[in-house]
Amino acid sequence: xxxxxLTLLITFxxxxxxxxxxxxxxxxxxxxxxxxWWLIISxxxxxxxxxxxxxxxxxxxxxxxxxxxxALFSAGFVGLVIIMLYxxxxxxxxxxxxxxxxxxxxxxxxxxxxxxxxLAKLKNE
Amino acid sequence: xxxxxxLPDNTRLxxxxxxxxxxxxxxxxxxxVNHAVPGAxxxxxxDGSTDNTAKVGKAAGAMVVTLxxxxxxxxxxxxxxxxxxxxxxxxxxxxxxDGQHNPDExxxxxPHLVSGNADVVIxxxxxEDRGYITPAPRRAGIIILAKYISLLTRKPYTDPTSGxxxxxxxxxxxxxxxxxxxYPEPEALMQFHKANVKVKxxxxxxxxxxxGQSSITPIRSAYYMIKVMLAIAILTIRRRPKVFS
Numbered sequence: 001x002x003x004x005x006l007t008l009l010i011t012f013x014x015x016x017x018x019x020x021x022x023x024x025x026x027x028x029x030x031x032x033x034x035x036x037w038w039l040i041i042s043x044x045x046x047x048x049x050x051x052x053x054x055x056x057x058x059x060x061x062x063x064x065x066x067x068x069x070x071a072l073f074s075a076g077f078v079g080l081v082i083i084m085l086y087x088x089x090x091x092x093x094x095x096x097x098x099x100x101x102x103x104x105x106x107x108x109x110x111x112x113x114x115x116x117x118x119l120a121k122l123k124n125e
Numbered sequence: 126x127x128x129x130x131x132l133p134d135n136t137r138l139x140x141x142x143x144x145x146x147x148x149x150x151x152x153x154x155x156x157x158v159n160h161a162v163p164g165a166x167x168x169x170x171x172d173g174s175t176d177n178t179a180k181v182g183k184a185a186g187a188m189v190v191t192l193x194x195x196x197x198x199x200x201x202x203x204x205x206x207x208x209x210x211x212x213x214x215x216x217x218x219x220x221x222x223d224g225q226h227n228p229d230e231x232x233x234x235x236p237h238l239v240s241g242n243a244d245v246v247i248x249x250x251x252x253e254d255r256g257y258i259t260p261a262p263r264r265a266g267i268i269i270l271a272k273y274i275s276l277l278t279r280k281p282y283t284d285p286t287s288g289x290x291x292x293x294x295x296x297x298x299x300x301x302x303x304x305x306x307x308y309p310e311p312e313a314l315m316q317f318h319k320a321n322v323k324v325k326x327x328x329x330x331x332x333x334x335x336x337g338q339s340s341i342t343p344i345r346s347a348y349y350m351i352k353v354m355l356a357i358a359i360l361t362i363r364r365r366p367k368v369f370s
Contacts, residue, residue: 099196099306103204106170106192107211 006069007049014045037086041079048072130162130232133239138165139214140231141205142187143198144222148176154224155185161228168208169222172201178222198288199309203300206292210301218291226289230329234291237325244322246291248329249284255330262343266350270311273354277361278318283326285311296322311353315360 021038024030030038048055049072059071132138140158144151151169158167169182173195182189190204202219209217216238220226226248234246250257251267259267270285288310292300299320305312317324 099200102193102196103200103207106190106204107208110188110190 007052010069010072011046011049014042014049018042018046037079037083041076041083044079045072045076048075129160130235132162132164132235136215136239137213138162138235139205139209139212139217140165140167140228141170141202141209141217141219142167142182142222143170143172143201143205143219144174144178144182145172145195145198145201146174146176146178147222148174148178148181150224151178151181151222152185154220154222154228155182155187157228158220158231159186162231165218165231166214168205170201170204172196172198197307199304199306202309203304206297206300206304209292209297214294214297216291216293217297219288221288225331225333227330227332230289231291233327233329234289237327238291238293242323243325244293244296245317245324247284247287247324247326248289248331249287249326250329250331251283252326252328255328257331263346266346269350270353274311274314274357277315277357280318280324281326282314285314289329289331305356308349308353312356312360315357319360319363 018039021030021035021042025032025035052068052072055071056068059065059068063071065071065074140162142151142154142158147154155167155169158165167187169178169187169189171179171182171189171191173192179189179191190208192201192204196204205217205219216235218231218234220228220231230248234248237243237246250259251271267284267286271282274285275282286308290310296317299316299322300313303316305316314324316322
């Protein structure tokens, strides 16, 4: 079984990414739930690249892609799109939660100021 | 000066003034509101101002809620709605901090809520020509928005961007839960329509700003129009919000 240089390069980069993501999770620089998609994509690319001799024929006959590495890029691209959409979704949620929290801080600070004033008046009496 | 407006017995009115760096005009606005509706509570939402807006507001006798950083007019207004809802106010009026709205006309908004004719009353600059001059490009934008919203809601609107509005409990409850962000006024109209909140426009007179800077620059206007029209279009296909009573 022999691999061409491109396949080896892709495998190497994807493997490096996989290890980097694992290391970031280990150091708590990345939460497990956000690392999942990155692991699936980088791991998937490694598996696809290594399994290429078995897949070449399938990709060519079933998908009509004459240059097999572009099938690999397509798979990676779809994964990235999913990750980015997921990130936008998370930003939307966080923005909303952040807004609600900021509003509450403002309202509570106001109540606190009023209570402090009342307390000061009571102490003076 | 017109006569101060006496609220009906046992009704509580909150006047909310969203303010971003309005120290120059705030004292005058609060003074005018106090004179126009002596029985109302006044709440300034200080939306992350970098000047003395909070201090000036308190000195003028208003309550001031200071947001920890600038959240935008929509979120600032919603803070007012949350306050009104949680403190059980019957009515809430929003008045801009820059002096464009005429607090004496609060007395023209409120009776429509008292009589139950409407859940939200909007002061429109364009029902009658009362000499308010709008720059032509902005006027064109407002007309497009008005026609667009009128078409989608099948109700006539003339001034969808007017921020001079009064709301009753039903509208306050809804807006405290869901309120659009950025420039919220036109989107809120669509939201009212979806929630069966009755909206009424009445003619008012608006002034030029006392001081400070308008938040709408020519560069942002195009982006604003597109964003608002998209948001409104999406609202028409969004699930209908529950009506809170």
